[in-house]
Amino acid sequence: MGTSNWQNVSYCIEMIRRIKPESILDVGVGFGRWGIICREFLDVWNGKVERGTWDTRIEGIEAFSANIDEYHKNFYTKIWEIDASDYFSSCKEKYNLIIFGDVLEHFYKDEGNKLLNMALEMSDYVMINIPLGENWEQGDLYGNKYEEHKSEWYVEDFEKYPIIRKRLFRDYIGREFATILLSKNSIISNQLLKQTQIDNEMHMIQQEMNEITEYYNLLKKKKTESEHTLETILTEGENKILNAAANEKVLIKVRIGNNINKNSNGNEVWIYHITSDEIPAIDLNKIKRDDKWITRMDQSAPTGTCLIASEIGAELQFEIVGETLKLKCLSHPWSGNIEIVKNDEVVLKVDLYSANQKKIDIIINLKGVD
Incomplete structure (x- = not known):
């Protein structure tokens, strides 16, 4: 309805x-x-x-x-x-x-x-x-x-x-x-x-304006606090990866594979979040990727940004530390599939297709995969 x-x-x-x-x-x-x-x-x-x-x-x-x-x-x-x-x-x-x-x-x-x-x-x-x-x-x-x-x-x-x-x-x-x-x-x-209602109308509007101003200032304060918190989280993760020893870092590539689900209407891949047990969030705007990927502002993404591609072979890469990698992706009727590559070896293939739209978590044990 x-x-x-x-x-x-x-x-x-x-x-x-x-x-x-x-x-x-x-x-x-x-x-x-x-x-x-x-x-x-x-x-x-x-x-x-x-x-x-x-x-x-x-x-x-x-x-x-x-x-x-x-x-x-x-x-x-x-x-x-x-x-x-x-x-x-x-x-x-x-x-x-x-x-x-x-x-x-x-x-x-x-x-x-x-x-x-x-x-x-x-x-x-x-x-x-x-x-x-x-x-x-x-x-x-x-x-x-x-x-x-x-x-x-x-x-x-x-x-x-x-x-x-x-x-x-x-x-x-x-x-x-x-x-x-x-x-x-x-x-x-x-x-x-009516003339007898005008004063009440003006009073009500003034009250609304005062309430709106108060709420605006509250939202402005919360926005500033949220921006600071997000910046701290992203910087913290970035520095942890940067300062980690070479043998602690894992190079991960994500690319769109060609094993198309026969029920899918396309090859779309939406990535909303990348994290590990040691890194709370990776800044998706800074991830190395080819020109087949685009970034998009999205309120449902934990950091406010998601990555989208729809062409087979589209690839991105990043370094991560920790034992467990997690990708939050969108699954829907137009989804394709992705290959997760660790140190140039495909360790997981995931079919993202779903008849109904939903977000899914892809979890990989990095230490358990050679």
């Missing part, structure tokens, strides 16, 4: 509660997040705990009928199993709030703009959650052709619309997305910002 980022959820809940919509249309139901949230914070939080007392009209549109499960029917008044463009073209209903929760990017841009224009005619408020810019590529998922991303959006694309709220967020890997609230009502005369 379709789902999306969580960093903006509390902000959206606050807006929905201030709007107090009596009728809502959730475009692209997916998992059902917005229908469930609206039901909870518009009915249950207002004392209407029993299902029979719920009176908010919450409708949804879902083109991929397999997404609709029994539990959806417990929260939505009605779900229209139809493409959003078809529904908007024929709809005569009026709503207080229409929600596009990570939906517009699944349409070509002209279609998305057409939907927004129709939504503004059909509803008092339109709330949009949207990924911004590049790096959000996505194709069909779980047999659902509607999951494909067909367009890129930027904040500037919404400036032609009557924006009354806008906030930028970043997801767990730093990509930018936005929550935008549109309404044809002016800010002063609409129900969201």
Whole structure:
């Protein structure tokens, strides 16, 4: 089922509660997040705990009928199993709030703009959650052709619309997305910002700014501490190898072999971490390698960097000390195989292919291998 980022959820809940919509249309139901949230914070939080007392009209549109499960029917008044463009073209209903929760990017841009224009005619408020810019590529998922991303959006694309709220967020890997609230009502005369609410709104924003500043300073301090710790770990390992006696060092080569798994879609090798029982981490940026390897920043790598190659024969090498060598690698449907070479002798061949993506540890007893 379709789902999306969580960093903006509390902000959206606050807006929905201030709007107090009596009728809502959730475009692209997916998992059902917005229908469930609206039901909870518009009915249950207002004392209407029993299902029979719920009176908010919450409708949804879902083109991929397999997404609709029994539990959806417990929260939505009605779900229209139809493409959003078809529904908007024929709809005569009026709503207080229409929600596009990570939906517009699944349409070509002209279609998305057409939907927004129709939504503004059909509803008092339109709330949009949207990924911004590049790096959000996505194709069909779980047999659902509607999951494909067909367009890129930027904040500037919404400036032609009557924006009354806008906030930028970043997801767990730093990509930018936005929550935008549109309404044809002016800010002063609409129900969201009555004059009696302005002071409270300003006070709340000031509190948020103070909290954000405090959190920013905390993160800045943690980042500095983390950088220092990582630098210490890498330098410590580097110096230990450098100062070790020649007979204590082992020269290791890792290369992509040609024994291709028949089920694999490629020869990719991803290395996330290299360590030993004496060396906590090797700096992957400093490893000697041919030009077939690339480095990539990756939050799931212990030192923040991983090495990637996909061409048979790609080779890297490094010196290590200790009795046990460990490589952390990615195993997935496009993985190839690697050969571990100790002092110019192949000591281990590993098929990295896996039908499901996972990280694996390759462990070698260096003292037990001649």
